[in-house]
Amino acid sequence: MNIVVLGAGAIGGFYGAVLTRQGENVTFIARGKNLEHLQKHDLHIESIWGDFSVPVKAVPADDIPSLDPCDVVILAVKSTALMNVMPQLKELLAENTKILCLLNGIGNEEVLAEEFGAERVIGGSAFVSTIFEKPGLIQHVAEGKIVMGDWTKERSKLVDQLAEVLTKAGVEIEVSDNIRQAKWEKLLWNICFNPITALTQTKVGVALKNQDIYPIMKRIQSEYLAVAKAYNIHFDPEKADWIFEENEDAGNHKTSMLQDFESGKKMELDAIMGYVIKLAHEKDIPVATIETIYHLLRFAENEANKN
Structure with a gap:
């Protein structure tokens, strides 16, 4: 599965690293010192599941047009940054791309559905405690489960495929028919x-x-x-x-x-x-x-x- 992580902080960095370790094709959209570090060094995770380090593919937002079409965008920015990354999301969406929204709070999926169509949106909640300690280092200190489901309430094949991929990577997944x-x-x-x-x-x-x-x-x-x-x-x-x-x-x-x-x-x-x-x-x-x-x-x- 071709996955792009938009928001390479504590949440996105952790799940992206876990998927990368599993062998999935993951690209991180990053910026600043975090981007510089990830392009030169491994991403290290100190985890209750066991510490590990992985080399990752990290690119700036300006490189999005050169990326191959992706199946899923894992959206893990702060909710305060949602409107700022809408242009980047638009560039990332190929014909069948879906967005897994892992933002805190409520109201974010509604914004995405209005802008890109509800059929593209996978609502999600990450029950996890992670800390972005510094560029290249994320601490995973508790839990890790993701609850997700199609925003249209019509279960798609891609959601089941994504659930299978995350499960193989060691993440507990619950696919909900009532994600709201x-x-x-x-x-x-x-x-x-x-x-x-x-x-x-x-x-x-x-x-x-x-x-x-x-x-x-x-x-x-x-x-x-x-x-x-x-x-x-x-x-x-x-x-x-x-x-x-x-x-x-x-x-x-x-x-x-x-x-x-x-x-x-x-x-x-x-x-x-x-x-x-x-x-x-x-x-x-x-x-x-x-x-x-x-x-x-x-x-x-x-x-x-x-x-």
Whole structure:
């Protein structure tokens, strides 16, 4: 399978490396120091599945027109960069190319479907904890499962082929016939943990055990579930509470939003919180806790960018 990874950071770099090790034809679209490193050195993965290094093919976006047509684009940029990479995506799409969207939050697949057609979009959620330590080095510290499915709800042969390829590479795959539900389920964890850990500068385990933080996360959960219900997204009560189960992997996890804030990068506030707030307003559902944390983080981000 001919695969292009657009977004060679923590998520894209990890899955792209795993597929490369399996022998798939993978091309990374990269930039800056990361591109320079990958063109000269192996990509090294420090993983709970076992450390490994692989030589990879990495090219700049300017080289996209010279690439062979690809079967799948694994889209793994930050949701904040989605609109910036739309021209690159357009160049990558051959007649039958599909896009596996592994972006955080909800609303991204809708943007892709409107621009390129729903039949090209594979919705996806990566249940994985990875850290982009530096160019050429990615740490894989927890999980690794991908849930994915055709955005049209009509299961395609390519999705099954991609699932088989990823499974052979060692990735746990679930092909969902209701990927929208799966995306909302993934966002439940993200919206409860990402914003509050970024705001309080804490890891997940600290937030779970802290008597000041934990009740706030429960209020976020309650508001989010109310919005989901209004849009016919229903959660099993046990599944809704699994996010608060303590385990060693989760306890040591530093959320992507906290990583972005610490490194001075733009946080995925709109994909994780803003879109939910928008949907809540359309149904007149109060989400005061989510809105408060959203605006506090927006303020903190803007202040940090001034320095």
